[in-house]
Amino acid sequence: MLRIIDLVLSVVGLVLTLPILLVVTLIGYFDTGSPIFIQERVGRGKRPFKLIKFRTMSVDTASVASHLASRSSITKFGAFLRKTKIDELPQLINVVKGEMSLVGPRPNLFNQAELIEERDKLNVYDALPGVTGLAQVSNIDMSTPELLAKTDRKMLDSLTVGRYFDYIIATATGKGAGDRVSKS
Template identity: 45%
Template sequence: MAYDLIKRGIDLTAAVMILLLGWWVFILIWLLIRRESPGPGIFAQRRIGQHGRVFICYKFRTMRVGTPEQGTHLMTASAVTRMGRWLRRTKCDELPQVWNILRNEISLVGPRPCLPVQTELIAAREARGVLSIKPGITGLAQINGIDMRDPDVLAEWDARYLETRSLLVDLKILMATVLGGGQGDRLRA
């Protein structure tokens, strides 16, 4: 219980600091996305959260408008905009998720939220108890190069996080992410 309260406090503090110090970055990125390609600058997508509840996840748009809703590992590189490649590489596409943190839908660290259509992954996570915790912007699987390509392997890594999670583990995952660990879901060749 203490872990959850402290973690929530850290999440809220980080989200507020990002908004206060980086509001101008949000505007700049939004303008650059809108300048490069038609469509919204912020992308809203249904994701699976804690206890299997669906929530709307916000990200800066990295894909062309009209790209089918499916796992990134099923997309080709041609679906990603030029600005989107930079956003994904620097992980800046995740910045709007501070809104999800403020709404208590996700945490800084936890299993990455999946799409409702990724039923194999949802079932694998449910079988391992992973859906009992809040998803995160980054996680143990991501810093170890595990993406959503193999649902069972990802669910195993998520379960490993569930068993070992602590403030120290979360800090190590955050530091590894900031230092470039994990590149998210790899696009299909």
């Protein structure tokens, strides 16, 4: 049932936000020269997939978790995209492709060994990763691997259609600050 809802909402979302996607892509070319950011992430069953986002950091930023990246790497336009969560819109393509759900554990990088270990203990990788979820609307990010894994498991164990929509609405209305970035 949730897969059908994911598919319908993502296709509708892509159609409705197409003008925004085009404008952000155009502005992104002037901002970084490379507006689309594609990065290998850990998916369901720990299989790799290519996450699609709008680029918010300079092109030469190291491929690390956001909380390990320097705040100075974020461009001015990227800061706006992060604040408004517009940088996440291209992930609707990942949802349509069946690599992600709208709601689920945020997909991590393969180099985040501690988080992978914590999520493995709780079988979090049995689920599709998501664009948003309980951790995101609770301001829990990947800098606290054990807490994040426990929160992910709690969300998965209690996920209903109603809560699914609660997480989407909370995210769309601005709840949750997104991934932390290093102060340096």
